[in-house]
Amino acid sequence: MDNSPVLASVDARGVATLTLNRPEVGxxxxxxxxxxxxxxxxxxxxxxxxxxxxxxxxxxHFQAGADLAWLDSVRQQSPADNVQASHAVAxxxxxxxxxxxxxxxxxxxACFGGGTGLIxxxxxxxxxxxxxxxxxxxxxxxxxxIIIPQLNDAISVRQVRRYALTGERFDAAEALRIGLLHxxxxxxxxxxAGERVVDALLQNAPHANALTKQVALEYAWSDLSERDFxxxxxxxxxKRQSDEAREGLASFHAKRTAAWYxxx
Numbered sequence: 001m002d003n004s005p006v007l008a009s010v011d012a013r014g015v016a017t018l019t020l021n022r023p024e025v026g027x028x029x030x031x032x033x034x035x036x037x038x039x040x041x042x043x044x045x046x047x048x049x050x051x052x053x054x055x056x057x058x059x060x061h062f063q064a065g066a067d068l069a070w071l072d073s074v075r076q077q078s079p080a081d082n083v084q085a086s087h088a089v090a091x092x093x094x095x096x097x098x099x100x101x102x103x104x105x106x107x108x109x110a111c112f113g114g115g116t117g118l119i120x121x122x123x124x125x126x127x128x129x130x131x132x133x134x135x136x137x138x139x140x141x142x143x144x145x146i147i148i149p150q151l152n153d154a155i156s157v158r159q160v161r162r163y164a165l166t167g168e169r170f171d172a173a174e175a176l177r178i179g180l181l182h183x184x185x186x187x188x189x190x191x192x193a194g195e196r197v198v199d200a201l202l203q204n205a206p207h208a209n210a211l212t213k214q215v216a217l218e219y220a221w222s223d224l225s226e227r228d229f230x231x232x233x234x235x236x237x238x239k240r241q242s243d244e245a246r247e248g249l250a251s252f253h254a255k256r257t258a259a260w261y262x263x264x
Contacts, residue, residue: 006036007058008043014051015198016044016101022067023059026110030070034088041095052201053099054194055122056106062131065113072249075240082237089114090146090233094224097121097150098217100210102201106194107131108187117147119180120154123213124197127172128187133180135160136167141248141258145236153220155179 007019018040020027027033044050057063074085096103096118105119108128116135119125135151137144144151144164151160159178163170175181185193201209224232239245244260251258 004036005030005033006040008040010050013202014049015054015202016050016052017054017056018044020055020057020063023057023061025067026061026064027057027059027115028064028067028070029089029114030067031074031085031088034092038088038092038095041092041099044101045095045099050101051206052198053101053103054106054198055096055103055118056194057108059109061109062105062107062111063115063118064110065115065136068249068252071240075245075249079237079241082240083234086146086233086237086240090229090236093117093121093147093150094229100213102209102213104194104197104201106190107181108190113137113144114147116180117144117150120147120150125181126183126185126190126193126197127175127181128190129172129184130187131172131175131181131184132169133163133171133175134167134169135164136169138165139167139248139258140252141239141242141244141246143236143239145232145239149224149232 002021005020005022007021008016009019010016018037020029020033020037022028022030022033029037044053074082077085093114102124103122105122105125106128107119107125108131111119111127111131112134113136116133135144135147148160148164151164155163155178172181172184176184183193247259
């Protein structure tokens with residue numbers, strides 16, 4: 001069994017698959033998963049024989065956001081280390097968003113926090129009917145700044161302002177309504193639905209697809225300048241080391257409400 005945090009494969013058609021492979025923690029990301037996914041995307045970008053990328057999660061869940069044990073560790077490190085950690089996550093999202101291949105995400109179970117950023121960075125997203133979502137960083141005293149540009153493009157500023165401020169969970173039907181998903185299918189049909197989309201993509205000219213994606217992104221909000229990108233990274237890293245983040249993570253581990261929640 002391959003215990004790598006991200007598994008990569010390519011079939012005879014030139015369809016690549018990256019599988020998030022930490023099912024024991026809902027494929028929550030840590031430094032190793034982010035590094036492996038970034039390396040995988042770098043390798044795919046250099047190839048000239050690929051047509052489509054499919055992203056999926058091993059096990060019951062697609063991606064449950066950040067590994068909180070890793071967050072606890074990172075936030076106790078230096079400010080420079082926190083900036084580096086935020087930059088690594090933001091860079092992964094940006095690389096995925098700008099990959100010159102059509103990208104298809106297949107989502108089942110939990111898709112929380114950074115997981116919503118991953119799928120917002122993909123071109124086509126199909127969700128199982130058991131998928132559920134949240135952008136709940138503020139509940140733990142942090143902020144989702146490094147994925148907000150992609151979410152703004154995917155679901156609109158109006159919906160981001162609701163779900164990133166409330167942190168509430170929503171189901172596949174609501175994700176479809178607001179544009180985070182393109183299609184909802186029964187869990188048993190998820191792979192087949194993905195294959196139908198892949199087949200449709202393969203019918204189109206590769207360079208025409210790449211150019212269409214490039215032009216679409218040139219007019220997207222998520223196509224940030226380097227200055228704006230760096231500012232988001234710095235804000236994200238600083239908030240992770242704030243007093244609110246310390247209290248938010250402590251309340252999660254203690255299974256209690258955070259200090260800012262009014263007592264009844």
